[in-house]
Amino acid sequence: xxxxxxxxxxxxxxxxxxxxxxxxxxxxxxxxxxxxxxxxxxxxxxxxxxxxxxxxxxxxxxxxxxxxxxxxxxxxxxxxxxxxxxxxxxxxxxxxxxxxxxxxxxxxxxxxxxxxxxxxxxxxxxxxxxxxxxxxxxxxxxxxxxxxxxxxxxxxxxxxxxxxxxxxxxxxxxxxxxxxxxxxxxxxxxxxxxxxxxxxxxxxxxxxxxxxxxxxxxxxxxxxxxxxxxxxxxxxxxxxxxxxxxxxxxxxxxxxxxxxxxxxxxxxxxxxxxxxxxxxxxxxxxxxxxxxxxxxxxxxxxxxxxxxxxxxxxxxxxxxxxxxxxxxxxxxxxxxxxxxxxxxxxxxxxxxxxxxxxxxxxxxxxxxxxxxxxxxxxxxxxxxxxxxx
Amino acid sequence: xxxxxxxxxxxxxxxxxxxxxxxxxxxxxxxxxxxxxxxxxxxxxxxxxxxxxxxxxxxxxxxxxxxxxxxxxxxxxxxxxxxxxxxxxxxxxxxxxxxxxxxxxxxxxxxxxxxxxxxxxxxxxxxxxxxxxxxxxxxxxxxxxxxxxxxxxxxxxxxxxxxxxxxxxxxxxxxxxxxxxxxxxxxxxxxxxxxxxxxxxxxxxxxxxxxxxxxxxxxxxxxxxxxxxxxxxxxxxxxxxxxxxxxxxxxxxxxxxxxxxxxxxxxxxxxxxxxxxxxxxxxxxxxxx
Numbered sequence: 001x002x003x004x005x006x007x008x009x010x011x012x013x014x015x016x017x018x019x020x021x022x023x024x025x026x027x028x029x030x031x032x033x034x035x036x037x038x039x040x041x042x043x044x045x046x047x048x049x050x051x052x053x054x055x056x057x058x059x060x061x062x063x064x065x066x067x068x069x070x071x072x073x074x075x076x077x078x079x080x081x082x083x084x085x086x087x088x089x090x091x092x093x094x095x096x097x098x099x100x101x102x103x104x105x106x107x108x109x110x111x112x113x114x115x116x117x118x119x120x121x122x123x124x125x126x127x128x129x130x131x132x133x134x135x136x137x138x139x140x141x142x143x144x145x146x147x148x149x150x151x152x153x154x155x156x157x158x159x160x161x162x163x164x165x166x167x168x169x170x171x172x173x174x175x176x177x178x179x180x181x182x183x184x185x186x187x188x189x190x191x192x193x194x195x196x197x198x199x200x201x202x203x204x205x206x207x208x209x210x211x212x213x214x215x216x217x218x219x220x221x222x223x224x225x226x227x228x229x230x231x232x233x234x235x236x237x238x239x240x241x242x243x244x245x246x247x248x249x250x251x252x253x254x255x256x257x258x259x260x261x262x263x264x265x266x267x268x269x270x271x272x273x274x275x276x277x278x279x280x281x282x283x284x285x286x287x288x289x290x291x292x293x294x295x296x297x298x299x300x301x302x303x304x305x306x307x308x309x310x311x312x313x314x315x316x317x318x319x320x321x322x323x324x325x326x327x328x329x330x331x332x333x334x335x336x337x338x339x340x341x342x343x344x345x346x347x348x349x350x351x352x353x354x355x356x357x358x359x360x361x362x363x364x365x366x367x368x369x370x371x372x373x374x375x376x377x378x379x380x381x382x383x384x385x386x387x388x389x
Numbered sequence: 390x391x392x393x394x395x396x397x398x399x400x401x402x403x404x405x406x407x408x409x410x411x412x413x414x415x416x417x418x419x420x421x422x423x424x425x426x427x428x429x430x431x432x433x434x435x436x437x438x439x440x441x442x443x444x445x446x447x448x449x450x451x452x453x454x455x456x457x458x459x460x461x462x463x464x465x466x467x468x469x470x471x472x473x474x475x476x477x478x479x480x481x482x483x484x485x486x487x488x489x490x491x492x493x494x495x496x497x498x499x500x501x502x503x504x505x506x507x508x509x510x511x512x513x514x515x516x517x518x519x520x521x522x523x524x525x526x527x528x529x530x531x532x533x534x535x536x537x538x539x540x541x542x543x544x545x546x547x548x549x550x551x552x553x554x555x556x557x558x559x560x561x562x563x564x565x566x567x568x569x570x571x572x573x574x575x576x577x578x579x580x581x582x583x584x585x586x587x588x589x590x591x592x593x594x595x596x597x598x599x600x601x602x603x604x605x606x607x608x609x610x611x612x613x614x615x616x617x618x619x620x621x622x623x624x625x626x627x628x629x630x631x632x633x634x635x636x637x638x639x640x641x642x643x644x645x646x647x648x649x650x651x652x653x654x655x656x657x658x659x660x661x662x663x664x665x666x667x668x669x670x671x672x673x674x675x676x677x678x
Contacts, residue, residue, distance in 0.1 A: 113490055115570045115600045115637070118497040133642045150495050191491050220463065220636055221489035250634045254626075265568060265634025266542020266597055269623035270665035276626045277664050285627070287634045318544040320527035350551060352527055374548065375666035
């Protein structure tokens with residue numbers, strides 16, 4: 001799960017990681033009031049779940065409260081397009097207003113789960129402001145890494161090694177060591193999956209500050225972090241994905257025109273892949289899960305049909321514990337309940353009671369096209385697309 | 390005749406709730422040697438004819454169990470796995486989906502210091518056709534034979550197995566490694582076991598986006614593998630930064646793409662299927678049948 005910068009900074013503050021003085025606002029007037037309270041030059045930052053906000057015009061400096069109000073009125077309500085938002089962009093409805101920092105040096109500090117070494121890895125670099133992937137590709141020697149052993153936790157020398165590597169000195173060094181250890185604590189206790197402070201700034205006064213912050217969380221651990229769940233911003237999500245998540249369906253919207261409904265995540269990805277191999281473009285990823293009940297199937301169909309780009313649907317079910325005849329009955333009932341389904345539906349059933357399922361579809365009087373194998377199903381659905389223009 | 394799970398495996402079920410019982414019934418129907426169950430507070434009772442125990446330790450003492458299958462819900466699953474490790478269980482199969490990653494980081498540390506093998510979590514389980522199954526897979530699509538199957542997913546594994554069976558190609562052992570970021574047995578570990586198994590002639594490995602397990606497997610194949618490996622990698626069309634159902638199936642920071650994995654495997658001499666529909670054919674070709 002992703003959260004906003006201002007929420008991430010709130011957590012950092014709670015864990016004693018220094019952040020700039022600031023507040024969040026959703027109207028230009030509030031921005032002016034915050035700027036007045038800060039009483040110094042401020043920076044106004046669009047709050048959307050995407051990087052590259054500065055280049056897209058979503059981050060602006062303001063010398064005084066009037067200027068802050070003015071830039072805020074430009075940013076609030078704008079549709080921000082960055083390399084991470086896609087062409088559609090994201091509407092800005094909140095800004096973070098912060099005291100502008102007197103930057104002396106920009107550094108990078110990040111943490112992720114290292115799957116191979118089965119531990120949390122800290123990454124730091126003197127190349128602040130740059131994407132870590134770019135640094136890793138071009139100048140890997142500039143990345144300092146430390147792995148946190150879950151038994152001993154972070155040892156003080158590891159935090160010191162990172163801060164020496166970052167070239168910190170004197171009081172900045174002391175603050176840095178404390179910040180690194182506090183971030184490790186936050187990461188573990190809050191079940192984060194990624195934390196990035198980029199840039200981590202050393203101010204002209206020698207203070208350490210998180211000028212930008214990104215924290216993602218492990219969805220599987222949200223059950224024990226109610227406070228994190230409250231950070232969820234539905235406006236940041238694809239509406240169909242939100243709707244699907246309410247029904248425990250795993251749906252991700254894509255840009256193609258062949259809708260797919262599959263049981264199992266791996267098979268769902270493979271179905272997208274085979275559609276593409278046959279010259280079509282998948283409109284979505286959809287795993288209806290092991291249950292594949294009438295209700296689930298109906299909801300899944302309704303979500304697929306709500307995407308106006310969908311011109312044909314491929315249903316690919318591998319029955320195991322889930323019986324294909326049950327899924328087929330579910331589909332028939334779902335289509336009857338929905339009523340007006342105008343796009344062609346190609347169905348491939350395999351595994352437990354597949355034959356019985358196919359018979360149910362054929363005898364339903366509904367216009368299902370059935371396919372025998374995985375490849376046949378994919379080529380058939382792409383053909384119906386061409387036939388239909 | 391198999392890896393990890395054979396006729397000598399005596400298995401207890403940790404978590405015999407509704408789901409555990411549903412699947413235990415099917416495992417018993419496939420003649421799997423289940424010898425007991427563990428649910429704290431139920432010692433002395435029987436469920437489906439299986440003696441129940443308060444602790445794994447007691448179950449091991451009374452039944453001689455060397456294997457465990459875990460259906461315990463996510464918040465309690467790490468505890469169940471560590472209890473099985475500490476009780477000297479040799480093979481733990483964890484079906485539970487949704488265990489927090491930080492829990493698995495802690496479990497992994499204990500696991501790597503022990504002699505126990507863990508399959509999963511978030512795995513459909515392991516089956517040695519004709520011998521028994523520990524998991525939730527449909528048994529009837531399998532055929533005893535000499536091709537090993539490993540995968541990070543469930544139904545896509547069934548798809549591959551069905552393609553093999555349709556060609557008359559049987560399987561030695563089929564194993565779901567699990568869809569989570571941190572899992573006990575990875576592709577390279579399973580390949581190494583199949584490499585040493587006298588009754589496995591070829592291996593099908595099904596990978597997916599996310600992590601570097603497939604790249605590590607490619608390195609293993611290049612240096613050590615004596616048998617043909619046929620692979621399919623799911624998620625060529627998956628967008629970056631999105632979790633594709635499995636907690637571990639995500640392209641993060643531009644890493645973990647299907648293209649990278651396919652090219653690493655091809656370079657290592659693995660037969661890489663472009664289409665998930667050609668797995669059976671490629672295995673037949675590799676075995677020159």
